[in-house]
Amino acid sequence: MSGAALIRLLVDVVAKNGNLLINVGPAADGSIPELQRRAMRELGTWLEVNGDAIYGTRPWIRMGERTGAP
Incomplete structure (x- = not known):
């Protein structure tokens, strides 16, 4: 997911009283893949x-x- 898509998702979830869980899967050495980072x-x-x-x-x-405003 791109950064822009992640931002849109966060705004939508927050507007609907939700919590966003970002499923990030670190490698065995604890590093986070560049795309997710x-x-x-x-x-x-x-x-x-x-x-x-x-x-x-x-x-x-x-x-x-x-x-x-109306």
């Missing part, structure tokens, strides 16, 4: 900038309801 770094970078949009928020009451 890159996606998680992109997610971390995004959270550094946009974390306020995730941490301490509340889920939708009804999925699909409008947000913001």
Whole structure:
């Protein structure tokens, strides 16, 4: 999964009051494959900038309801 796809998934899961489990499979020596590491770094970078949009928020009451000004 790309970093952008991981970010979209996180936002969707959080909006629906869920928890995202990222299934990362380290090698026998404990290293994480580059593809997975890159996606998680992109997610971390995004959270550094946009974390306020995730941490301490509340889920939708009804999925699909409008947000913001009418």
